Amino acid sequence: MEAIGVALSLCPLMLNQLDNYVQGLQTLKTFRNRHYRKHLEKYAAVLGGQHAILVNTIGRALGDVVSRDQIRDLLSSPDAMPWKDPLLEDALRERLGYDYEVVAAMMGQASRMLEELASRLDWNTANPAVLPWNDPDIILREARKVKHIISKSIYNDLFDSLDKANNILKTLVDQSVEYQRNQRTLGSERILSKNRAARSVASSVHMALTCDKYWICSCRDRHHIRFILDPQIDANDTSEKLSMFRIIMATQDSDAYGGTSFNWQEVEIEPLHNKVRSQQTQNVSQLNGKAQHGMPPAQGHPSIDLDHGLPSIPLSDLCSALWKQNVAEGQRGKLGYLPEDSYRHNMYLIKKAMGSLPSQSLEEIIMSSSGLPWSIHTVDRPLVRKTRLQLAAKLARSVLHFHGSWLRARWRTSDIRFPEGLQGVQQPFLTWGISGQGDGSTCQKTSSVIRSETLFPLGLALIELSLCRVITALRKPEDENPDEEVTVLKTAHRCLDYVYLESGTRYGDVVQRCLFWSHTRDTELDNDESLAAVFQHIVSPLIEDLIPEYPSSISQQRCNKPGTNKG
Numbered sequence: 001m002e003a004i005g006v007a008l009s010l011c012p013l014m015l016n017q018l019d020n021y022v023q024g025l026q027t028l029k030t031f032r033n034r035h036y037r038k039h040l041e042k043y044a045a046v047l048g049g050q051h052a053i054l055v056n057t058i059g060r061a062l063g064d065v066v067s068r069d070q071i072r073d074l075l076s077s078p079d080a081m082p083w084k085d086p087l088l089e090d091a092l093r094e095r096l097g098y099d100y101e102v103v104a105a106m107m108g109q110a111s112r113m114l115e116e117l118a119s120r121l122d123w124n125t126a127n128p129a130v131l132p133w134n135d136p137d138i139i140l141r142e143a144r145k146v147k148h149i150i151s152k153s154i155y156n157d158l159f160d161s162l163d164k165a166n167n168i169l170k171t172l173v174d175q176s177v178e179y180q181r182n183q184r185t186l187g188s189e190r191i192l193s194k195n196r197a198a199r200s201v202a203s204s205v206h207m208a209l210t211c212d213k214y215w216i217c218s219c220r221d222r223h224h225i226r227f228i229l230d231p232q233i234d235a236n237d238t239s240e241k242l243s244m245f246r247i248i249m250a251t252q253d254s255d256a257y258g259g260t261s262f263n264w265q266e267v268e269i270e271p272l273h274n275k276v277r278s279q280q281t282q283n284v285s286q287l288n289g290k291a292q293h294g295m296p297p298a299q300g301h302p303s304i305d306l307d308h309g310l311p312s313i314p315l316s317d318l319c320s321a322l323w324k325q326n327v328a329e330g331q332r333g334k335l336g337y338l339p340e341d342s343y344r345h346n347m348y349l350i351k352k353a354m355g356s357l358p359s360q361s362l363e364e365i366i367m368s369s370s371g372l373p374w375s376i377h378t379v380d381r382p383l384v385r386k387t388r389l390q391l392a393a394k395l396a397r398s399v400l401h402f403h404g405s406w407l408r409a410r411w412r413t414s415d416i417r418f419p420e421g422l423q424g425v426q427q428p429f430l431t432w433g434i435s436g437q438g439d440g441s442t443c444q445k446t447s448s449v450i451r452s453e454t455l456f457p458l459g460l461a462l463i464e465l466s467l468c469r470v471i472t473a474l475r476k477p478e479d480e481n482p483d484e485e486v487t488v489l490k491t492a493h494r495c496l497d498y499v500y501l502e503s504g505t506r507y508g509d510v511v512q513r514c515l516f517w518s519h520t521r522d523t524e525l526d527n528d529e530s531l532a533a534v535f536q537h538i539v540s541p542l543i544e545d546l547i548p549e550y551p552s553s554i555s556q557q558r559c560n561k562p563g564t565n566k567g
Helices: 002-030 033-062 068-075 086-121 138-150 152-210 274-292 318-324 362-369 385-402 422-426 456-467 484-494 496-503 505-515 528-544
Strands: 223-228 245-254 260-273 333-339 343-355 359-361 417-419 429-433
Touching: 033 068, 033 086, 033 152, 086 152, 152 223, 152 245, 152 260, 152 343, 152 385, 152 429, 152 528, 245 318, 318 333, 359 362, 362 417, 362 456, 385 422, 385 456, 385 505, 385 528, 417 429, 456 484, 456 496, 456 505, 484 496, 484 505, 496 505, 505 528
Parallel strands: none
Antiparallel strands: 223 245, 223 429, 245 260, 260 343, 333 343, 359 417
């Protein structure tokens, strides 16, 4: 029995030695040139694969900031890794967020192991499929062969470590990119929801104020509304708060000398969802009910009027309410609210005064700006480059929110008005009468040459802003056509090169999309697909144009002068 026990205990040792013997034979075979070459080809293939994985992972992390060739160049020089370049570091931080430090550390680890293996094996990215093996110097060749063969276990450990590092790095980058994509999707959905709500509220306010439902006075025809174009959307705001609007209610009167003066009131409109109002009322009723039954309010939730600060009087006669209400300077007086189907529009009086209300149209400002001596820096200019970019973004947002309600279909720069004075350029407004028609609005049939009836007027306005010339002044004889729309389109198309030169690629691309829209079949902004596409391809680029800081020398440059060739 003892002999059997000894024999059994020796079996594992014998098997282990047998395995070592077999591995030894395989190692000896490796000294043959053919086996050695296959061995190196395997190393080259694995090393090339790990290098490609690292390049692709870094490329995925950086997005389109650099090309794959540039990343390969970076990996060939560890001192030039992405996190050591300020531009690439910023791109990585933006893409990876809180994961940046961990990902950068893993990139460094993987790149150092790749560099060590490449150095040990004389591997070159220029010819990644092979490793040098047939050195003319026999002594060097055999010495290298011995070094590679006896370092097999070291290489295997390095390859395993590199594989693990690459896998961890790939997982981190994939997770970070997916997280950022989800955040962008949520942000896009939030922006779409806010833009949709802004359009709905603007339409509701428009219907309430321009129809005769709340104007039962005999002087209705002497009232008009200045709707201030100041559309704002905060993508980071997760609340359901609706957009607020500012308007000026003006009533035209005749003075003793036969002149014209105005009584006017500046009003702030704060829309509220009716469902929110109902919920607040229900909460108040519940709290009051508990108090009536002798139940004390819950700690930290005192029994208060949740409608505190909101106007409580429904308005039926706006004229009388505006005439009777007064407000101290710097205060906000409650006028009342307009009870519409989906919204309750709370109205606050901000200012009340008498006097003239001089204004000028954007078309008039452009025409006056085109003749200014821009080389003289002391001349006041209402349309410097920065102002034009701001107006372009504001007009684009206005189309997104107000087209189909406050902004009529075939609007032009003559419809966009401003208070007189340089400061007024920052406060564009639209004028509407109570009869339901904007000043000078006309009904026009759909044109067969215009791709988007919604965006085409914006494209023309952007051209005029860019070149400081109205579209009629840019016309040349070769643009003439019996169809006026064809003439305008030909003029706009011809001026595109000037727009790119004056306002840059991003701005020029937006103008081209407005003139020749192709992103969606339908551009009616009540359609979610069109609303999202217009925000992405029209509004966002113009907002991004405001981010760079332009040198003062550029902002004071005069617009190009294609209009000098007008016909």
